[in-house]
Amino acid sequence: MATAVRRIKLGSQGFEVSAQGLGCMGMSALYGSPKPEAEMIPLIHHAIDSGVTHLDTSDFYGPHTNEVLIGKALKGGYREKVQLATKFAIRVLEDGSMGGICGEPAYVRAACEASLRRLDVDYIDLYYVHRIDTRVPIEVTMGELKKLVEEGKIRYIGLSEASPDTIRRAHAVHPITAVQLEWSLWTRDAEDSVIPTCRELGIGIVAFSPLGRGFLASGRNLVQNLVDNDYRKSLPRFQPENVENNLETFEQVNEMALRKGCTPSQLALAWVHHQGDDVCPIPGTTKLENLNNNIKALSVKLTPEEMAALESISNAIKGERNKYMVLTWRHADTPPLSSWKPI
Structure with missing residues (x-):
């Protein structure tokens, strides 16, 4: 029997989504070579038909x-x-490399209109500031996004890797519907301040990399089979000084999953789902089997004791979660609005 995908509300503005989403990045970028469209489009259709919308x-x-x-x-x-x-x-240079972060109004509008063309849609449901431009007051970026909402080009606004102060200031300009952040048994640094800020303001939480960039799904098998152009090979947690320790942690998760009668990925995803009905994890995959496996995580029930045991295991992870921690929420405060001088 197929697992039903329940619906949840993200934020306080009436936006409703499937309780589990689909991260599509790995189909085209960063995790090795792009996958064939002829395989990915049916996968996306299967996700939607299964309730992952x-x-x-x-x-x-x-x-x-x-x-x-x-x-x-x-x-x-x-x-x-x-x-x-x-x-x-995230600006992209002509050679495809990253050209810095930009939150200037003209760029906000140009980027939105370009995305609408590529997606070939009339509007975007949820439009995120992917990374925060620390040169531009967040109020300035939000001002242009608010105009795009008023014009019907976007319906809801989100922030990704934003600090508590940035979230508060942005929300004062226009309601923020969702904050996207890395959250899993592998990464819990947002729990102290970012997540409480979102909940205080009624902002939904979208958890990216809920399977620790695949590590919590397959452990050593993933590590041994990463291709040279896979971005994960550069991450601190995959480096020799950290990876063996982290593999021991994975084995503990795997042992608990065996006792529960589920897979380690289902157990790790279930932990995220148990964080609350304001949380939507967006595991990515390029394989139908993994997609179906992830959906089944919605039916895995964890007791408070099992949650605590998993959290105790996760405390042993070693290494930073990102190669460029300067681009994370810890360094995402922006200057005061009074300092802004439009170019």
């Missing part, structure tokens, strides 16, 4: 090609069935 992409993935892929997948009546999220702010 919250799709997450970005103009940075590819760059640009992931949005094009999603746009093709939404033809034939699928657009009306999904809650589509994309992101902007």
